[in-house]
Amino acid sequence: MSTANPAPRRRDPEGRRRAMLIAAGEIITEAGTAALTHRAVAARAEVSLGSTTKYFSSIDDLREAALQxxxxEIDQELATIDFAGIATNPEHAAAELHRFLCDRHAVHATIALLASGATDPQLRSLARRWDDRFIELLTPHIGHAQATAIAVYFNGATLHAGLxxxxxxxxxxxxxIRALVAMPGPVTTTQETNP
Structure with missing residues (x-):
């Protein structure tokens, strides 16, 4: 039997924090933000409870960091979708979006972001980031009104996939997508015509 002391574990604060965020993200996508607790994250990440409270002093801090x-993750997924030919080849864009909708983790992460933004004004800009980026990627190819319509439709399709x-x-x-790309230009709202 060896009496040598085992080598001390290297400290990796960023790796530990990342493990906690991954665990928190998994909990949110599997059970919703209501299931998120320091204790649940500590168990999932296999770290001490004290570690979670050291890095995230409140559950709100933990939730916001996990949603971020x-x-x-969703931004990285969205960046892989090619919308260049959407006007002439909507089948390709539909196949790319279908691939996204088949990813249960991505779907539930998007729903968690949208739901959090809808109920917590402090998280609204984070939740809107998905729509804003989606519209930004589509607009050069089909116009802003059409891009917005497709983004709104896709939010509904994402919720449908989650349910x-x-x-x-x-x-x-x-x-x-074909119908929305072909829709007439921007629609003027009542507020815009009657200030």
Missing amino acids: YLAQ DEEPLSRDALTAV
């Missing part, structure tokens, strides 16, 4: 982490076992089909997505 999920938003960054149902299967997302909308590629054919259904293609038909709606």
Whole structure:
């Protein structure tokens, strides 16, 4: 039997914090933000409870950091979608969006972000980041009004995918994208015409 002391574990504060954010993100996407606790994150990340409270002093801090982490994941996923030919080849865009809708983690992360932004004004800009980036990517190819309409539709398709076992089909997505791309230019709202 060896009497040598084991080598001390290297300290990796950033790695530990990341493990906690991954764990928090998993909890949110599996069970919602209401299930998020310091204790649940500590157990999932296999760290001490004291570590979670050291890095995230309140549950609000932990929730916001986890949602920020999920938003960054979604940003990376969105950056892989090619919208360049959406006006002439909506089938390709529909296939890309269908792939996203088949990713349960991405769908539930998006829903968590949207729900948090809808109920917590402090998280609204984080939740809107998805829509803003989506519209920004689409606008050069089809125009702002059409891009906004597709983003709103896709939010609904994402919620549908979260509630149902299967997302909308590629054919259904293609038909709606084709119709929205072809819709007339910007619609003037009542507020814009009557200040």
